[in-house]
Amino acid sequence: MSRSFEDLRARALKRWEFLQADPRPRILIGTATCGRSAGALEVRDALRQALAAWGIEARLIEVGCIGLCYAEPVVAIARPGMPTVCYGEVTSERAAELVARYLAGGDPAAEYALGTLGKARVDGILPLFDTPVLKRQVRRTLGRCGWIDPTDIDQYLAHGGYGGLARALEAGPAAVIEQLRAAGLRGRGGAGFPTWRKWQLCREAAGSDKYLVCNADEGDPGAFMNRALLESDPHAVLEGMLIGGHALGARTGYIYCRAEYPLALERLRTALAQAEAYGLLGDDVLGSGFRFDIKVKEGAGAFVCGEETALIGSIEGRRGMPRPRPPFPAAAGLWGRPTIINNVETLACVSLILQKGPAWFAQYGTEQSKGTKTFSLVGQVQRPGLIEVPLGIRLREMIFDIGEGLIGGRPLKGVQTGGPSGGCLPAALLDAPVDYDSLKAAGSIMGSGGMVVMDDTTCMVDFARYFLDFAQQESCGACPPCRLGTKQMLDILTDFTEGKGSAGDLDLLEDLARGVAKGSLCGLGQTAPNPAVTTLRYFRDEYEAHVHARQCPAGACRALISFQIDADRCIGCSACKRVCPTDAIRGDRKQAHRIEQDRCIRCGACLDACPPKVAAVERLSGNFVPVEA
């Protein structure tokens, strides 16, 4: 059995070494979804054209995402005998320039470089992994993302891939579960339940038909860790599923992936076909007699399907509505059979633990939260991206060291962790360690890894309203506390943002929050009040300003702000008029301009465009009623 695996690996290694020894230059381009949205496919075509124009024969390899979202599209150029250089914000024009300067001319174009890779150095370019964004990161789960071709199983094999499966098949289920226990792996989807215990329960459950489900229904808005992993290193997840299937005694696995992730679905299907062709999936996995098949199920756009029992309903072809637990899915899940549901990242961690051992995995982390964790660091941060850090890191390090602070040097107001189920933490808690238990103690959760940074222009009342709007729309409607409670909470918050709140509403909101959290059937309802509860706890003065003064201190709530042009200051330069997206500014050149309030969407583009010396545009807060001339 291990023989055939050794054959597969030896062949893959040979191919990899051959690729490394290839005398032709190599160009890696990140074409995951985020790269594509920044124009990576156009850049790829421009690279091809430039190579052809120069008559340079090079290997152009499409890889996944290295997580530097702010720098997309990202291209790495390896010229034999020269250092490999990684470039960011590559446009089609710049792609042609890079081919001309570096590949044709030997000038590494340091001004466009993000960093060098490997040992060789270039004057004026830092090694990529010494740059602030990457220096504090420990990239393990994401270790291969962006460096291997996700559509080539051999590249995964050449990097130790499926070695964990081979080990698991030899060691047997009990030893695998023991390794997960020793590693201290807790579920990466949010709840943080020890993975080994869940598996143990399912393994001990009676019956022969068991199922393993990979939850790739990454529904938290503001989170894309799983998408990036599936697009960049899909085999890592498949290997984890195979290890799980073997440990649980399951024969069938399902991957439940959101339909909003077409590229992840495509990469998964490619990976499945390759694994099957290699005998890593199917009737006789690696000749061990273990039989396992994986089916892909596309979600249809329901956040609640991230909840285990709802997800099961959706796979069975029903509405995704949660049911009471117990029985837990580990005892009675899919079609009433014992079922384990694991998050994408959890399964990728399982592969790593089996490949590298539990001690290696537990090198990082805290007493109760072992290992590293991926986060999507987004919002008003300078360097948004997909990052991986040791658990126990401080929020401050994540936002200010890795994220390099806030855009425009604005002050940090808060950070939302854990998506709609999580909470909003104030700047005062920046030194809190990021792990399952510390964030919970602060009133939030770590969740699956969404981390949204907010500056002083975000209104916390509006932010809470945003999440309640989401929860209210996504509530499945089964239990009244969630269905009616989230709606009532939303109505109150909407009133606040429109300056219609009354004094008793704050207490009523808190009362409702307690009721919804206590009375709801599933996690969606139980946690839906969290964004409101935490903002009330940490940003109460902002609520009070909305309710009592009818003002939005952040200047964000549409109904409470307006923009005005001071006719005495305006020089009629039309800078505001040119940028106004809705054509709401009136006035001839050299004449004072004015804003038509009913066309104005309060985006503030005019305020930003008005020359600082003139400063004629003002943002007014309060229940200001504009007077039309």
Place this chain on the structure above:
Amino acid sequence: MQSDPRLEAIFSSFDGCREELILLLQRVQEEFGYLSDAGMEAVARFTGVPEGTVFGIATFYAQFRFTPVGRNHVAVCRGTACHVRGARCILEAFEQHLGIKQGQTTPDREYSLETVACIGACGLSPCVMTNKKVQAKMTPGKVAEVFGRNGSAAK
């Protein structure tokens, strides 16, 4: 009613079991752009699931729509990262530009506008999707540009 050959073609690669119901609805929507009553009735007959149940399932999931979309479809992301970076203004700019509200289609069926929960390109927020192409780092000012000179969104 007579069976639609396009539906028959879809059904030919399915067994008609309950587990396939959502996938069937997805394929029918892919083919027709939306779920018509006739399409849902045919799926009900094919799977043996009552029509009311099929309708209940279809309306449960946000992906399904019951009216055709415009030739150019704009989806404004309402993810959290997009929200804090001004998605509201972008949606309103589209609404003013197209003269329709979210969830609506222009009378000439040229444009339709909706919001989506999260595209997952949060590092490049705010985003919109025009005809399945993600437009990153949007601003209200770029809304007009999205439609180009001839008025149709970039494909």
